[in-house]
Amino acid sequence: xxxxxxxxxSRTRQWLIADRPLGRALAATDFRLEEVPLPQPGEGQVLxxxxxxSFDPSQKGMMENLASYxxxxxxxxxxxxxxxxxxLASRSPKYAPGALLxxxxxxxxxxxxDASRLEPVPEGVSPSLxxxxxxxTGLTAYIGLLHVGRxxxxxxxxxxxxxxxxxxxxxxxxxxxxxxxxxICGGREKCESLVRELGFDAAIDYKSEKLRSRLRELCPGGIxxxxxxxxxxxxxxxxxxxxxxxxxxICGGIARYNADPRKPEQVPPGPQNYFGLVHTNATMQGFLVxxxxxxxxxxxxxxxxxxxxxxxxxxEDIVEGFENAPRALLRLFSGTNVGKQLLKV
Amino acid sequence: xxxxxxxxxSRTRQWLIADRPLGRALAATDFRLEEVPLPQPGEGQVLxxxxxxSFDPSQKGMMENLASYxxxxxxxxxxxxxxxxxxLASRSPKYAPGALLxxxxxxxxxxxxDASRLEPVPEGVSPSLxxxxxxxTGLTAYIGLLHVGRxxxxxxxxxxxxxxxxxxxxxxxxxxxxxxxxxICGGREKCESLVRELGFDAAIDYKSEKLRSRLRELCPGGIxxxxxxxxxxxxxxxxxxxxxxxxxxICGGIARYNADPRKPEQVPPGPQNYFGLVHTNATMQGFLVxxxxxxxxxxxxxxxxxxxxxxxxxxEDIVEGFENAPRALLRLFSGTNVGKQLLKV
Numbered sequence: 001x002x003x004x005x006x007x008x009x010s011r012t013r014q015w016l017i018a019d020r021p022l023g024r025a026l027a028a029t030d031f032r033l034e035e036v037p038l039p040q041p042g043e044g045q046v047l048x049x050x051x052x053x054s055f056d057p058s059q060k061g062m063m064e065n066l067a068s069y070x071x072x073x074x075x076x077x078x079x080x081x082x083x084x085x086x087x088l089a090s091r092s093p094k095y096a097p098g099a100l101l102x103x104x105x106x107x108x109x110x111x112x113x114d115a116s117r118l119e120p121v122p123e124g125v126s127p128s129l130x131x132x133x134x135x136x137t138g139l140t141a142y143i144g145l146l147h148v149g150r151x152x153x154x155x156x157x158x159x160x161x162x163x164x165x166x167x168x169x170x171x172x173x174x175x176x177x178x179x180x181x182x183x184i185c186g187g188r189e190k191c192e193s194l195v196r197e198l199g200f201d202a203a204i205d206y207k208s209e210k211l212r213s214r215l216r217e218l219c220p221g222g223i224x225x226x227x228x229x230x231x232x233x234x235x236x237x238x239x240x241x242x243x244x245x246x247x248x249x250i251c252g253g254i255a256r257y258n259a260d261p262r263k264p265e266q267v268p269p270g271p272q273n274y275f276g277l278v279h280t281n282a283t284m285q286g287f288l289v290x291x292x293x294x295x296x297x298x299x300x301x302x303x304x305x306x307x308x309x310x311x312x313x314x315x316e317d318i319v320e321g322f323e324n325a326p327r328a329l330l331r332l333f334s335g336t337n338v339g340k341q342l343l344k345v
Numbered sequence: 346x347x348x349x350x351x352x353x354x355s356r357t358r359q360w361l362i363a364d365r366p367l368g369r370a371l372a373a374t375d376f377r378l379e380e381v382p383l384p385q386p387g388e389g390q391v392l393x394x395x396x397x398x399s400f401d402p403s404q405k406g407m408m409e410n411l412a413s414y415x416x417x418x419x420x421x422x423x424x425x426x427x428x429x430x431x432x433l434a435s436r437s438p439k440y441a442p443g444a445l446l447x448x449x450x451x452x453x454x455x456x457x458x459d460a461s462r463l464e465p466v467p468e469g470v471s472p473s474l475x476x477x478x479x480x481x482t483g484l485t486a487y488i489g490l491l492h493v494g495r496x497x498x499x500x501x502x503x504x505x506x507x508x509x510x511x512x513x514x515x516x517x518x519x520x521x522x523x524x525x526x527x528x529i530c531g532g533r534e535k536c537e538s539l540v541r542e543l544g545f546d547a548a549i550d551y552k553s554e555k556l557r558s559r560l561r562e563l564c565p566g567g568i569x570x571x572x573x574x575x576x577x578x579x580x581x582x583x584x585x586x587x588x589x590x591x592x593x594x595i596c597g598g599i600a601r602y603n604a605d606p607r608k609p610e611q612v613p614p615g616p617q618n619y620f621g622l623v624h625t626n627a628t629m630q631g632f633l634v635x636x637x638x639x640x641x642x643x644x645x646x647x648x649x650x651x652x653x654x655x656x657x658x659x660x661e662d663i664v665e666g667f668e669n670a671p672r673a674l675l676r677l678f679s680g681t682n683v684g685k686q687l688l689k690v
Contacts, residue, residue: 068624069624071582094387182611184398209586222637231619231620236615250619250620250622250623253620253623253624256620261620264617267617268616268617269614269617270581270614270615270616270617270619271615271616271619272609272613272614272615273615274595274615274616274619275576275595275598275601275606275631276627276631277595277629277630277631278595278596278598278631278633279414279631279633280631281630281631281632281633281636282630282631283628283629283630284619284622284628284629284630285622285626285627285628286620286621286622286623286624286626286627287623288623288624288626291626341495
């Protein structure tokens with residue numbers, strides 16, 4: 001085993017799933033902090049010190065055991081999550097101490113993982129970018145917009161949850177593709193940030209403005225691509241304003257994440273205006289990034305080039321302190337975060 | 346003017362729109378029968394005696410003035426509708442007396458129309474076929490299934506409103522394309538007719554069976570193409586059983602035709618399970634036949650060949666007597682008809 005010179009503690013902390021937030025809002029009491037002996041790497045494994053954790057609404061689904069795209073979880077098991085860690089000790093020829101790796105670290109200060117489940121943070125890429133625009137977040141925005149939404153130059157692109165991690169990147173990719181980009185988000189400050197900092201053409205504050213009349217003003221010819229992270233009333237209102245041949249991308253549905261999907265009485269109403277698809281010959285399509293594996297390499301190359309050029313900027317929202325991990329995840333569901341939610345350990 | 350030898354009456358009957366059925370069910374009192382002098386053809390026009398009238402749910406939308414695809418209507422104007430008539434007198438070089446023509450005759454025993462708005466019933470095609478499988482009905486089924494639904498051999502195709510005019514043709518086209526075809530309709534007799542007479546692989550009576558559990562049994566691997574004529578709970582249940590990469594074709598929505606679409610409190614709930622599109626990468630798309638004009642000629646050629654071969658059969662439901670036109674249209678909304686609803690004058 002190769003190790004760094006750093007002195008290692010004998011005990012370390014990790015966050016466990018204490019309860020399943022199924023059919024209700026996520027709460028701080030759904031997590032429990034525990035102290036355990038420092039784990040030791042076995043053959044083919046590395047010991048990492050967590051530097052950053054990444055937060056995504058899909059983690060609530062993992063806690064509920066309803067995420068078909070993730071391994072099942074147990075009450076009392078370590079809270080899953082992507083992160084970036086520095087190798088402290090290695091029993092794998094793949095990685096030497098000091099290497100910065102990305103992978104499913106979970107909410108642990110120190111994690112032992114098989115080397116095969118980790119990948120190096122690319123040269124010259126900061127940890128926060130590697131978890132954001134140049135990680136799953138950017139990939140989701142790229143695949144959803146370009147492969148599902150397929151905008152053409154001049155198209156009117158409307159994005160809900162536009163100040164979130166994925167929405168803010170999708171809008172910038174749309175702008176690079178020649179779209180007129182309109183963001184929908186909650187709050188004046190978020191709106192201003194989208195227009196001033198990220199180059200959106202306009203933004204609508206759904207909390208203080210009337211969405212339907214604002215859409216009428218801003219999209220007189222209709223919406224060509226609607227990139228939806230929210231669902232509920234926002235999706236319904238946008239379906240009433242589609243342009244001929246429009247594409248509706250279902251990326252997320254934060255309006256429904258507090259419901260048990262098996263209990264219709266909890267789930268927000270479906271979009272009554274789905275019938276707007278008929279008169280416009282429009283398409284509504286859902287996706288997960290793993291449905292488009294063949295496009296991942298090109299996507300990462302293009303995203304990396306755009307970030308290096310300054311054509312795409314990452315908005316990030318960094319909480320500090322390992323003990324604040326539950327609070328960081330909760331921010332996603334209260335709409336407090338602007339851009340990519342991260343935690344610096 | 347050339348005329349037939351037939352003795353013409355001096356007066357004739359027509360059905361007028363007496364009220365708009367907006368936000369409620371269609372009623373017999375929405376129509377008024379009136380007697381008028383026999384109209385005379387002007388230059389370029391023909392006088393037709395109506396032989397058959399065709400009925401379609403979209404006619405309710407025309408009465409409501411909410412059909413973007415049709416000319417506006419007025420209270421007191423002649424009820425619009427497609428039909429087939431025989432030329433009795435002609436002031437157009439295009440058509441001679443005796444010709445059978447198809448066009449927007451309206452609910453009139455005798456109609457005068459510009460020759461340019463009419464087309465001949467193809468040689469060897471019966472009037473009822475020309476208004477059904479070899480008319481807009483067949484075209485709608487063909488375009489919706491093949492150009493929007495795009496089934497592959499071996500796909501599981503589920504059709505709602507399967508005993509209706511469009512549904513019964515779409516199912517037969519799917520069967521010719523190698524799909525396993527499952528129809529959803531209301532009533533045991535309709536189910537039996539689909540399986541015995543039209544070659545559907547299975548049928549579900551949504552009135553007496555539990556749709557969700559029957560779909561689980563019949564489509565264990567999920568639905569590849571769902572062709573929807575109904576909406577409401579049927580659409581919602583099918584969205585919960587999509588196979589990866591499924592296509593949902595929104596052709597009609599009979600569940601919502603009694604609602605004023607501008608009044609959300611009247612419109613049936615939207616499909617909560619639209620989020621099923623995400624995990625399956627599935628697509629939901631609407632269409633009208635005029636969105637696919639470039640495919641109409643090929644569609645008609647193929648439909649004609651299938652009908653001649655006996656590969657596609659038309660189920661038709663013929664009401665007799667001009668005075669029964671309102672009753673014939675009402676049958677569509679009570680689900681009484683099996684196959685194409687026609688009226689023989």
